[in-house]
Amino acid sequence: MSKRSVVTLMFMVIAGAAAPLYAQEAGAAGAASATEVAKWSIITAGFALAFAAGLAALAQGRAVSAAAEGIARNPTAAGDIRGSLLLGLVLIESLAIYVLLIALILFFVNPFVGG
Numbered sequence: 001m002s003k004r005s006v007v008t009l010m011f012m013v014i015a016g017a018a019a020p021l022y023a024q025e026a027g028a029a030g031a032a033s034a035t036e037v038a039k040w041s042i043i044t045a046g047f048a049l050a051f052a053a054g055l056a057a058l059a060q061g062r063a064v065s066a067a068a069e070g071i072a073r074n075p076t077a078a079g080d081i082r083g084s085l086l087l088g089l090v091l092i093e094s095l096a097i098y099v100l101l102i103a104l105i106l107f108f109v110n111p112f113v114g115g
Contacts, residue, residue, distance in 0.1 A: 045106035052099035059092045 001009075067085040071078045 041106045045103035048099055049103045052096045056092050056096040060089055063088050063092065 063085060067081050070081045074081075
């Protein structure tokens with residue numbers, strides 16, 4: 001076995017052995033759970049929005065770069081490349097907007113909190 005495999009295996013064993021330390025007590029599952037779920041859903045929505053915005057920006061940058069390179073190599077195909085670029089940019093941005101919609105639902109509606 002390689003050193004990387006041994007280190008990974010040891011990390012997994014230690015993490016598995018430490019997992020019961022984070023278990024919730026039987027009596028603590030009452031009123032605090034609704035606020036905990038609300039808090040963590042807001043934090044998760046924020047991280048999802050940040051990742052979606054960052055990765056969408058990277059994808060759009062790569063798309064524009066590839067389109068500019070394609071137009072520079074073949075100027076006669078500029079119309080087709082531009083149409084494909086706009087369609088791709090619209091689809092990339094729509095994914096970021098869907099994540100924004102889900103984040104706003106988690107922020108304001110919060111479907112995980114009953115009542």
